[in-house]
Amino acid sequence: MSNIVLERVSKRFGDTLVTDNIDLVIPAGKFTVFVGPSGCGKTTLLRLIAGLEDIDQGRLLIDGADMGQTPPAARGLAMVFQSYALYPHMSVRANLGFALKVAHTPPRDIAARVEAVAKLLDLSALLDRKPAALSGGQRQRVAIGRALVREPKAFLFDEPLSNLDAALRSQMRIEIRRLQQDLGITAIYVTHDQAEAMTMADQIVVFREGRIEQVGAPLEIYRRPTNRFVAGFIGSPCMNFLSGARAAAFGATTIGFRPEHLRLDASGELRGVVRTVEHLGNEALVHVQLEDDTMITARCTEDTALHPGAPIAFTPDPASIHRFDQDNRALDVG
Amino acid sequence: MSLHSSSFGRSAAHWTPNAHAQFLRHRVDDPSVGAAFIVAFPLLWALLASFKTELEAVAFPPRFVGFSWSLDNYRQVLGESDYLGALRNSIIIAGGSSLLTLLLGVPAAWAMAFAPTRHTRALLLWMLSTKMLPAVGVLIPIFLFYRDWGLLDTHLGVALLLTAGNLPIAIWMLYANFKEVPGEILEAARMDGASLTQEILIVLAPMAAPGLASTFFLIFTLAWNESFWTLNITTTDATTLTAFIAAFSSPQGLFWAKLSAASMLSIVPVIVIGWLCQRQLVSGLTFGAVK
């Protein structure tokens, strides 16, 4: 259990500033998720923490010790790569034991640790196979096991589930989270999938273009986004935004409300025409074209009356309206 | 609808790609066998000559089968000439220089493939262009240095030159090969605490083994066949097979059968291995651009 602190960390590749003055505390024993659109520098920041890239400016502290110049292995962190990066010419057993072997751990201890990790991850039957003979989910577990064997101070995950199919992905989400909680280990998890961030995190860090937009617990970020970008990025379907007179009525440049905060109301002020309906069974996502041509999305209960072309009217829940100023900053959040 | 399907049926009967391919195969099978034989004919002819007597070898019109097949030439080449000494020198020089080339080339190619800078690409191309400098351009300075340093006619001296000459090709082949290895795996090894040497030896080398093998083999072949330095800075002690064979060039008309036998002995090993690794050779020689 270790905490990781970034102080004013910057990194540039050529002329582009990939991470810009990042200040961040990764609390010990917690599951922190980095989320943000593609290319915003999540992977780079993770690699800076791992020591796979050099920090240009700023400090990296692990348990209070400056690790900026420490080689990757000596930082005591373990990383799970998106491509798994298993050693293709080694058996699962050798893959799991590699870190211990290069650290000159006695063979008996290696064998014991490998067995224990294999048991934990349900890999015991696969120990003598090569990675090529494993399924995607099994490879993923070997990659996690390889990180686990070292008993690291923290886990670093870079989009570890993006190569798996949807069912396996949600199963692995739960497994990773359970494992992390059981071990009480610090974890940093990179994803661009906001649903993954919401379901797994103790703490979410939202990035955009190399900067942190907001840090907080999932529900806090969901309920009180500090700016329009975060409001739009977290939550699916995406928050609806309106500007102009309707926003001015609330004393804001832009207002936003989530699809589930719209109430069907024949006398509502948001009037329009249904364009498409996505039936999910238990609920329906209704895409509506308002009178001023703005498109909004509403989450409704399944209702046969909802069909393309039908007129429709809503009232947003006034308590759930987010207000933003002309700099896209939220007006009600500190 | 019926019109459509019947017209399709008719055209299919006339012209299916499969039938066409089959047709071509049978037709063209013969010429390809003939062509392959023509290409290899000089070697096959020399192979035949190596079993003839010297008189039969120069007979006119030539004898194709009707001669006294014998292994005398091989016996004589192995027994009476210094073939074995030259063979030993060739193995020492080609083997030693190929090992040295790999030893130097692997770290260089590792750096270019996994820690590239803005100038890596230009550097690679420049390196290859140095290979175009005719060796003869530096014959004199090398000759003078070697004379002063006592490297003339030594295994080490020749091996060093061949290493220098083959290094650009080796680095190119290794580079192309290493580029295929996912960098994340090496990073994983680094995270696991592997030292740079361990990373290269335990992780990279086994993954790149086929490429390393084909590079080694190509470099070995080039060194084995190299015939500028071996002809010019060896005289007795470090004479290789190339120089041994070249000595037959003096007009000794009646040694052709023996020359053929010596030639066969000097090329068969390389041809056999070359045939075994031809696939890797292509992708290696074209730097992965052709697979």
Place this chain on the structure above:
Amino acid sequence: MAESEHEFVGLANYLHLVTDPGFLPALGNTLALIALVLCISIGLGLALALLLERAVLGRGVLRLLVISPFFVMPPVAALIWKNLLMQPTSGFFAWIASLFGVPPIDWFASAPLIAIGLIVAWQWLPFACLILLTSLQSFDREQREAAQLDGASALAILHHLVLPHLARPMAIILMMETIFLLSVFAEIFVTTGGGRASTNLAFLVYSQVMFQYDIGVASAAGVVAVILANVIAFFLVRAVGRSLDA
């Protein structure tokens, strides 16, 4: 004083070289040899590759036959060709000529450069062929079949689909062969042993040193060879570098 002496002699060497009656022919021979070998090896290599691509029977043996010349050391290749094939009284080619009732060609007396070119081309033919063959085999079968269904003739397919596909391997063959052909030496050494008609730059330098003991002029010729190599390298590497990037 030593420095100025150095400089003066250097200039004189280049002057000597350029006015040496052997220099321009050697330059011409160097380029002609490269051109000849490239044409033969790529032309025949392509034809051979097209034939071999379709061969099904005994593919392994055919390939062994075709690639073997590449692994033959230059002196061996040159001696086999010179003594067993091109020899004007008892050589195999002389016998072929006699079958047709034509007088045999005394290759190394009447056309030494062409004779050497044939030997060198024979050694590089497998290289070109093997690379083109590999590349042909990676040519998309479906693309070919689609074109056949479109009614394209075999020649049209070759011209519009196959040859463009081969542009890249051809560029690589061109570069690699040129690298080695600039310094052809052993084939000349063991066949003609020089002579105006077959001496290339590499051999010119060699003979200046070995037979005329003129280290100054030889060094100058060496430098010219280096410059020539760099000029060719500059253009080749540019062209091929681009195609390697793609």
